[in-house]
Amino acid sequence: LYVVDLTVSDSVMPKITATLDGPNGLGIQECAQVTRRLNRGLEEAYGEEAAYSLEVTSPGADQPLTDPRQYQRHIGRSLLLKLADGTEKTGPLTAVTPEGIELEEVIKVKSKKTTLPAAFFPFGDIKEATVVISFNRNIDRPTMMSILDDVFRTMIRKKFEDDSNFDVIVNPDNGDLEIWRNREIVDDDSEDIWDLDKIPLAEAQKIEPDFEIGESVAEPIKIEDFGRRAVLLARQTLIQRVKDMERDNLYQKYK
Known part of the structure; x- marks a missing residue:
């Protein structure tokens, strides 16, 4: 497992939110185990009377991929890339390297979808990447x-x-x-x-x-x-x- 995001709210009773992910995602049982360990660690460090709330969660299916390690398990799925130059690319993710990803962009030519050869996109050029989730039968x-x-x-x-x-x-x-x-x-x-x-x-x-x-x-x-x-x-x-x-x-x- 690895940390995708960690936030602490600025309030009388701080809320600590730890967003974790892993090669196979994160299940509820793993969330519960991490929560218990963190709670015990916080109690040891700050005492049992420390006032805080703790939430351990995983990224939602519609949340952007923010860590390069998240891409690997989405190979074969369609991604929507928002690039630093303002353009957008959509298509299947075909490969992941330490420097970036390869994606086969799908475009429309005369109302027909055409898949272009895989192109390389460095992580530094990707402003936001999300997994495109769709269901059949035209139901959102x-x-x-x-x-x-x-x-x-x-x-x-x-x-x-x-x-x-x-x-x-x-x-x-x-x-x-x-x-x-x-x-x-x-x-x-x-x-x-x-x-x-x-x-x-x-x-x-x-x-x-x-x-x-x-x-x-x-x-x-x-x-x-x-x-x-x-x-x-x-x-x-x-x-x-x-x-x-x-x-x-x-x-x-x-x-």
């Missing part, structure tokens, strides 16, 4: 992400009654889905152990032996844990929602 990214989130949260509520302590992460780069259940660690004898967002200390320490009361546990939930019927229903719901959106888009276009 925010709408599709909202549909996916809603479908999976409905599935979570049917199994766990409440979805407020769950994170649903859909990676638009590769189609991966992650569902994480977040629970606060409480004493084994606490009356709260039956709450949906709580987990007894003994159970938490089976996951990681050094967990302590008051910390949060993020557990991955596998899609197969919901059962075949629930997964099939979610699939049918998703297909229908997409079809409905297509019809709405078509109507708006030709009405």
Whole structure:
């Protein structure tokens, strides 16, 4: 892992935001582990009474690539480059070197798309680079992400009654889905152990032996844990929602 950005807000209770990335991205479990280590390090340095908030996160799929190390895992994907000379280039990323990247620019010639031979762009000439994310069926990214989130949260509520302590992460780069259940660690004898967002200390320490009361546990939930019927229903719901959106888009276009 490496640090992409680190900010500290200027306020009575400073907010420390650490944005991390890695060769394979950054998952919630890794975020939780780094958060715990940083919290313990800050407590050792400034004492347990230090007032601050800490957030460890990863760059969003639509955030610019700011570190040369981020480019490698996006080879083969389409990038939008904003160059220092004011021009923009869009096309597949084909190679990454210590000095820059190679990109096959896609241009339109007489309303037809043409791909040019790969050209080299030094990192120093790149003002901003973002991964171009698109979905088929003419549905924009925010709408599709909202549909996916809603479908999976409905599935979570049917199994766990409440979805407020769950994170649903859909990676638009590769189609991966992650569902994480977040629970606060409480004493084994606490009356709260039956709450949906709580987990007894003994159970938490089976996951990681050094967990302590008051910390949060993020557990991955596998899609197969919901059962075949629930997964099939979610699939049918998703297909229908997409079809409905297509019809709405078509109507708006030709009405």
